[in-house]
Amino acid sequence: MIPFWAVVLIKSALxxxxxxxxxxxxxxxxxxxxxxxxxxxxxxxxxxxxxxxPAADAAKLILKExxxxxxxDPLIYRLAPFISLLTAFSVYAVIPFGASADQGTWAxxxxxxxxxxxxxxxxxxxxxxxxxxxxxxxxxxxxxSVRATAQMISYELAMSLSFVGVLILAGTxxxxxxxxxxxxxxxxxxxxVGCVIYVITAVxxxxxxxxxxxxxxxxxxxxxxxxxxxxxxxxxxxxxxxNMLTVSCIATLLFFGGWxxxxxxxxxxxxxxxxxxxACFMFFYMWLRATLPRLRYDRLMAFGWKxxxxxxxxxxxxxxxxxxxxx
Amino acid sequence: xxxxLYNVGxxxxxxxxxxxxxFRKRPTIEYPSVKKQHAPRFHGLHELRRxxxxxxRCIGCELCSSACPANAITVIGAENAPGDRRSPGERYAARYxxxxxxxxxxxxxxxxxxxxxxxxxxxxxxxxxxRGSLIYSKERLLVPPEAGVGRAPDExxxxxxxxLGRVAEIKSTMDVAQGYSATWRGNILKTQRKGLTMIxxxxxxxx
Amino acid sequence: xxAFWVLSVILIASAIWTISARKPVYxxxxxxxxxxxxxxxxxxxxxxxxxxxxxxxxxxxxLVLFVFVIALLSSGVAPFAAGPNRLxxxxxxxxxxxxxxFGFLYYALKSVTxxxxxxxxxxxxxxxxxGTADVFGSVADFGRALFTxxxxxxxxxxxxxxxxxIGVVLLAGDRAPYVATPRxxxxxxxxxxxxxxxxxx
Numbered sequence: 001m002i003p004f005w006a007v008v009l010i011k012s013a014l015x016x017x018x019x020x021x022x023x024x025x026x027x028x029x030x031x032x033x034x035x036x037x038x039x040x041x042x043x044x045x046x047x048x049x050x051x052x053x054p055a056a057d058a059a060k061l062i063l064k065e066x067x068x069x070x071x072x073d074p075l076i077y078r079l080a081p082f083i084s085l086l087t088a089f090s091v092y093a094v095i096p097f098g099a100s101a102d103q104g105t106w107a108x109x110x111x112x113x114x115x116x117x118x119x120x121x122x123x124x125x126x127x128x129x130x131x132x133x134x135x136x137x138x139x140x141x142x143x144x145s146v147r148a149t150a151q152m153i154s155y156e157l158a159m160s161l162s163f164v165g166v167l168i169l170a171g172t173x174x175x176x177x178x179x180x181x182x183x184x185x186x187x188x189x190x191x192x193v194g195c196v197i198y199v200i201t202a203v204x205x206x207x208x209x210x211x212x213x214x215x216x217x218x219x220x221x222x223x224x225x226x227x228x229x230x231x232x233x234x235x236x237x238x239x240x241x242x243n244m245l246t247v248s249c250i251a252t253l254l255f256f257g258g259w260x261x262x263x264x265x266x267x268x269x270x271x272x273x274x275x276x277x278x279a280c281f282m283f284f285y286m287w288l289r290a291t292l293p294r295l296r297y298d299r300l301m302a303f304g305w306k307x308x309x310x311x312x313x314x315x316x317x318x319x320x321x322x323x324x325x326x327x
Numbered sequence: 328x329x330x331x332l333y334n335v336g337x338x339x340x341x342x343x344x345x346x347x348x349x350f351r352k353r354p355t356i357e358y359p360s361v362k363k364q365h366a367p368r369f370h371g372l373h374e375l376r377r378x379x380x381x382x383x384r385c386i387g388c389e390l391c392s393s394a395c396p397a398n399a400i401t402v403i404g405a406e407n408a409p410g411d412r413r414s415p416g417e418r419y420a421a422r423y424x425x426x427x428x429x430x431x432x433x434x435x436x437x438x439x440x441x442x443x444x445x446x447x448x449x450x451x452x453x454x455x456x457x458r459g460s461l462i463y464s465k466e467r468l469l470v471p472p473e474a475g476v477g478r479a480p481d482e483x484x485x486x487x488x489x490x491l492g493r494v495a496e497i498k499s500t501m502d503v504a505q506g507y508s509a510t511w512r513g514n515i516l517k518t519q520r521k522g523l524t525m526i527x528x529x530x531x532x533x534x
Numbered sequence: 535x536x537a538f539w540v541l542s543v544i545l546i547a548s549a550i551w552t553i554s555a556r557k558p559v560y561x562x563x564x565x566x567x568x569x570x571x572x573x574x575x576x577x578x579x580x581x582x583x584x585x586x587x588x589x590x591x592x593x594x595x596x597l598v599l600f601v602f603v604i605a606l607l608s609s610g611v612a613p614f615a616a617g618p619n620r621l622x623x624x625x626x627x628x629x630x631x632x633x634x635x636f637g638f639l640y641y642a643l644k645s646v647t648x649x650x651x652x653x654x655x656x657x658x659x660x661x662x663x664x665g666t667a668d669v670f671g672s673v674a675d676f677g678r679a680l681f682t683x684x685x686x687x688x689x690x691x692x693x694x695x696x697x698x699x700i701g702v703v704l705l706a707g708d709r710a711p712y713v714a715t716p717r718x719x720x721x722x723x724x725x726x727x728x729x730x731x732x733x734x735x
Contacts, residue, residue: 036349041357076559112672116586120573123594127566130598134559134605142605149602153595173673291345292338 011108015092023241024054030286037290061237064230071137072227080135081228081235084128088242090121095249096175098259098271105176106271114175115163118250119156122205126152128239129207129214133224144223147297148214151204154304155211159201161312165194165319166254179258186257193315195255197308199284202247204304206240208285210292211300218294248281368480369449370432373425375469376444376477378415383469384444385423386416394439399429416442423465427453443479537578544571558604562597569593583676 002010028043028050035042043050068077094114096107111117126148133145167173169190170181181187188195204211215223225236252258256277259270295303356362376384387404405421413419436445445468455461470477548571551564569592576585680688 033349036353037345039348039351039353039355041353041355044357073557073559076563079563111582112674113582113586116583116590116673120586120589120594123590123598124566124570126594126598127601130601130605131559131563134601146602146605149598149605153598153602156594287342287345291341 008108012093015108016089019089019092019242019245020238022245023238024058026241026245026282027057027237028053029282030289033283033286034290037287058234061231061234066230066232067227069137069227073135073137076131076135077137077227078232080128080132081232081239082128083131084125084239085235085242087121087125087128088239088246091118091246094118094175095246095253096179096258097274098269099176099179107175110174110176112172112174115167115173115178115250115254118175118246119160119163122243122246123152123156125239125243128236129224132228132236136224136227138227140220140222140226141224144214144216144220144226147220148207148224151207151211151213151300151304154301155201155204155308158197158304158308158312159205161309161316162191162194162197162201163254164316165191168316168319168323175253175258179253179260182257182260186255186260186262188255191255191315191319193311194319195251197312197315198251198255201304201308202251203285203288204300206243206247206285208240208244209289210294212294213297213300216294244282244285245278248278248285251281252277368434369451370434370447371449371451372427372447372453373430373436373463373468374446374448374477375420375423375465376446376479377470377472377475379476381472382412383414383419384442385420385440386414386442386444387418387420387423388441390439390441391436391445394435395430396433396435397429397431399426399431400424400436401426420465423468425463425468427461427463428458437480446477446479448477538575541571541575541578544568545575559601562600562604565600566593566597569597583673 031053032042032050043053046052046056068074093108094111094117096105096110098106129148130145130152133141133143133148136142166178166187169187170178172178172181178187203209207214213220213223215225220226225233228236252274257273258277259274261268261270261273378384385402387402389402389404392400392402401422401424402420403422404418407413407417407419432447434447437447453461545568548564548568552561552568555561555564569588573585573588573593576582576588
């Protein structure tokens with residue numbers, strides 16, 4: 001019998017490898033997809049079909065000079081990328097990629113408050129961006145971080161509320177339990193509104209187009225990471241993609257049945273289904289980025305507070321009434 | 328206004344367009360490995376031609392130099408020595424230099440030349456590491472005797488220089504985007520719709 | 535027990551850092567560390583839901599607003615200016631308050647037992663490993679307690695928060711919202727002109 005701590009350690013190492021590799025190729029796929037949608041071939045110089053591009057990018061980022069502006073706050077400037085990355089990776093401690101069996105679980109831990117844990121960690125993730133932007137000591141990063149903070153607060157509320165409908169239906173906060181409750185019907189059907197709200201807020205949470213005001217190139221140069229270079233910038237970059245992967249995983253778990261096979265195609269293992277669903281979501285986010293222009297900031301806030309939040313609340317109330325009436 | 332702000336239909340339409348574009352043929356020419364076919368009279372690197380008997384066409388008249396709007400050409404003529412005639416005329420170019428960094432590739436030298444000595448070839452890959460080496464001397468401009476005499480633009484068949492490797496069939500981005508199939512050679516373009524006609528290069532050459 | 539001591543040291547050190555830091559942002563970072571350590575302490579006490587809520591509510595929402603305000607107000611990296619030394623004046627009442635707090639804590643710990651919690655009418659869930667369902671401190675257990683035994687305090691808290699929200703709206707929105715009608719525009723223009731004239735006197 002392998003001791004508990006060894007299991008955790010092995011799982012963590014594997015997970016780190018999987019997530020980092022996924023990040024590297026998600027980045028490549030995004031560049032490819034964006035290229036195709038813009039009638040370009042995308043990166044194809046390094047290795048066959050550009051498959052070694054992530055390695056080349058990593059080498060480039062590592063070799064670049066690591067600059068700290070004179071006006072920056074040195075401690076927090078250096079701390080911020082690590083906060084971003086740490087929170088981005090921590091979420092994977094509880095994300096189950098497949099059904100748990102007697103032999104153990106896929107996730108490192110399977111807490112009863114799984115989905116709340118995810119929310120908690122995600123809510124800390126914002127510190128990397130807002131502190132990093134503030135500590136850069138120049139105006140564009142500061143504006144970026146102020147935007148990030150405001151956007152985060154506005155959209156996290158609607159996001160949490162969109163979760164609650166699912167929690168009411170599943171009757172549990174454990175991610176395992178939520179997926180098992182979707183054995184027959186995926187929650188995207190009864191919780192369609194919640195799902196749409198989640199998908200929208202998830203884009204805002206990960207600061208991606210069309211809600212990428214935090215790093216809007218046209219107005220803010222690069223937003224919160226204007227001053228960052230080299231590996232520190234790379235850490236923010238990794239965090240962004242890992243967060244994208246996280247929200248895709250959560251969407252799959254909460255609304256699209258996790259590892260449950262669709263149409264009774266149970267001969268394919270659940271993990272494969274999970275990965276496929278997550279990949280679809282990742283593609284969807286890239287697709288959105290290639291399609292939609294950036295929202296204006298006031299409209300972003302108005303949309304969050306005046307549309308998403310009321311609709312999410314209404315969805316929650318209606319779900320609660322129906323569940324109470326039926327059950 | 329609200330209706331326009333949250334127009335879901337428009338978003339879906341946009342998504343369908345970008346999705347469709349993923350499967351369109353891409354107009355990209357992957358340059359170093361695939362090279363573009365140029366128009367027959369593409370203005371590239373200069374060349375000093377010779378006659379069939381190996382004599383230089385240039386007679387050192389400096390008309391190209393004075394025609395050059397960028398002052399890129401320096402010509403210093405000299406009398407032909409009786410025993411060693413470099414050109415059929417009285418004079419030849421003792422020095423002939425073109426600063427390719429100044430040159431704007433307008434082709435005025437070509438037009439000014441009374442003996443069709445200076446021509447612009449379709450060669451365009453002349454980047455270098457030093458500015459000095461982009462001032463082409465006569466030795467570099469003159470067609471080497473073993474390479475023939477050089478061809479005037481209107482004698483060139485397709486404008487495809489021999490050393491350019493694989494040649495791509497060109498579609499402009501707009502053409503691909505709008506589903507046009509016009510190429511540089513197939514020429515009945517949709518531009519005709521706008522009252523413009525494109526004349527096929529070979530026919531123009533023959534005229 | 536080791537965990538308790540380690541966390542205690544982190545908690546106290548970060549709390550001291552919070553109040554002694556010269557730069558407001560350092561205070562926020564220290565407070566963030568403090569909240570994280572507090573959440574971990576809750577976990578050692580099997581209060582899983584409380585730990586998660588500590589992070590979501592305090593670190594994820596309230597402290598983010600602190601950062602927002604600091605970023606907006608003191609955009610420079612300049613530290614606080616040192617104010618007058620209030621320690622001599624404050625030391626006596628501070629000691630008094632601390633002693634009173636410890637006395638209260640001692641009394642509370644002596645009088646409260648597991649039996650007395652059970653006597654409050656609540657079916658105490660068994661204490662189990664963190665992360666399992668239906669044990670003390672789990673989401674279900676917490677919810678059950680909140681909406682049965684402690685419903686009245688819970689609703690009163692909600693009401694107090696609502697009062698605070700209404701108060702903020704009243705304080706911040708004491709003027710009618712700006713509506714761009716011609717009449718309103720003329721009025722604003724007149725007010726501005728008058729203000730300029732008054733300033734000129």
